[in-house]
Amino acid sequence: MSHFVRVRFAPSPTGPLHLGGIRTALYNYLFAKKYGGTFVLRIEDTDQKRFVPNSESYIIKTLKWCHIEPDEGVGYGGPYYPYHQSKRLNIYRYYINKLLEKGDAYYAFETDEDLDRKRKEYKEIGLTFSYNYENRNKLDNSLNMTNKQLKKKLGACSSYVIRFKINPGEKLKMHDIIRGCITVDTDHLDDKILLKSYGGATYHLASTVDDHLMKITHVIRGEEWLSSLALHSLLYRSFGWESPNFAHLPLILRKDGKGKISKRDADMLDFPIYPMQWMNNNTIIPGYKELGYFPDAFVNMLALLGWNPGGEREIFSLQELIKSFSLKRIRKSGVFFDIKKVYWFNKRYLIKKKEEVFSFLCKKVQKNTISKYKTDYFWKVINLTINRIHFIHEIWEHSFYFFIRPSFYDPYFFNKIKNNHEKIILKLNDAKSSLYKINKFISVNLKLFFQNYKENKCRIKMMQLFRLSLVGSLKGVDIFIIFEMIGKEESIQRLDNLINKIKEKI
Known part of the structure; x- marks a missing residue:
């Protein structure tokens, strides 16, 4: 393959890029980088009736977020200026x-x-x-x-x-x-x-002329343009120009079988189709960035949405994608989009990005408590909870109880307590006295303490009460680890808080 490869991503400024558009940009980028070529951004704004303000800036910001920036074109300059079709x-x-x-x-x-x-x-x-x-x-x-x-x-x-x-x-x-x-x-x-009647060129003429003048060697675009291939080939022949190599990418289909993913359905779907947030008629439609997805996880997912690298491997860095990418391994038929797979990708990347989780958690703790915690304590919390989350912002929800006391209690379980409040308060006070007597407040000793409850049903109920007092709900990691990490004094204080809350509600 010649190192003179030149490809272009040529979106129309008629709204935000959706999954299909950004995948087209990605495949162009990967192909150009693999062969040491040039990735060009051209804005095909011949249809002024459908022009949507802010579309162009959205396109550029999206490419930057995905780390697939052009080498040349709108916003980047280059020898074939102008790169807006309206100026040509x-x-x-x-x-x-x-x-x-x-x-x-x-x-x-x-x-x-x-x-x-x-x-x-x-x-x-x-x-x-x-x-x-x-x-x-x-x-x-x-x-x-x-x-x-x-x-x-x-x-x-x-x-x-x-x-x-x-x-x-x-x-x-x-x-x-x-x-x-x-x-x-x-x-x-x-x-x-x-x-057209007002003097503007159609896509067919403009794209053909521009691809030739900008020395585009490969046109990688969506399947929807396959029906135009004959016309474009005839135009090249008529001008006496050598035609570029064409590659038409498969459609991205909805998993529910209701056709391809489309911008028209963006606010009706139960999953995002935009890389970044878009405002439509004063309605904010969140994108993958705002929902907490990592750009490299998003790009990794997108690359495999129609392209098969061979083998079982699915996690690729951008450089590894460049090295492995091949147009010949792109499938012909449409590919189904599954949001669960995107969750999976983000989870894999989250585990690799613990330093970012650490920084996020530190900031959250500083915002919510004046207490000082050692670095080792943060890392222990992260390692205990990271398998429970898919996004960085979820870490606080799953770990706050290691740093602050619960501010509310699960209403369903709390209401059940009220029906037998006297007996429960008595049991909690007895348990408090027993906890005071444990010299070494570690999980092994705490497990022995719970073995004092001979009946399994009673043991489970007491563990639920303790978890409610420590966490505020029946969620969280191993209760004995929570006890050990927050310590005896804080554990007993949380039991007192639950007792007082029960008394308040009686």
Whole structure:
């Protein structure tokens, strides 16, 4: 593979990137880096009607968060400026004139209303209207006019679009790196618009021209563009340019079987589809970043969403992904997205990032208590609780009782206590007296203490009461470890607090 590999990620600024978009960026990045090539960011903003403010900054921030920053393009500069298609209209005009001169494009003067009428007429007789070689000679376009008639029409400032002229009767053979050989009968193609009525280029013209001028060697894009491959190949041939290598990525499908993941469904799905937070009609839609996912865990998950490195291994650093990546190992069929798998990835990375958990927990403790704790104590708490969490921010919820007393008690269990409060208070006071007598307040001795409760049912009930007093609920790590770590004095104080709370509620 040549080291002159150049790929581009070319999103439209019509909203935030979703899983499919950022995966396309990732695969382009991995491919470029593997071969020492260049990863270009181009903004394809030809459709101004669908432009959404802040989309561009969102795209750049997302790429930075994922650590897959471009080498060149919008926000990064480069030799092929400008990288916004809206600033390249004169370039497209130049190349559309070349197609017109060659006879591979033509003016079409029908309005939207004219075409809607045509579609309706065809539908009424059970047919589907297509602006193609069979119909174009019966329509209002320059193919049916003399040069004099065309000049008069253009001189009258009549509204028009420019269409690409498809020649019928050809079995067009193309190659896709992922899907292999693809053959399309040009009889089934329509004459797509290349230049819109207001003078703006369509995606088909703009992307083809830009990919050529920016020396793009590989176009790696979503499967939704596969249907445009024939047109783009014909455009390259018409211009006399060498076509780049194409690779069309599989769709990311919803696990419930209801089609592909789409931005339109973002606020209705029970899992996030955006890498970062997005505001839609004053509604904040959280992304993976805000929900606590690590960017490298997110990228690792995304890389395997359609690409198979071979073997059983699933955890890869970004550098390892670059080294292993291959377009030929991308699957053809759609891939199902499973949020449970994303949890799993974040968990694996969390275990590797204990230093970050340590820093987070230290800050939480400093915010919630004036007590001083040794570093070893923090590490012991982390090692006891890390297997219970998937995100850094969950560590406090699962470890606070090692640092502060519970501020409330589980209402369900607490209400059960109230029904037999006198007996329970008596048992707790007796237990307090016994705990005072334990000289070495360690888990081994505490286990022996609980063996004094001969009946299993009674032992379980007392352990639940102790856990409620220490934690505030029936959750948490081994109760004997909690006792030992917070110490005798604090343990007895928490028992007193529970007793006083029961008395208050009677």
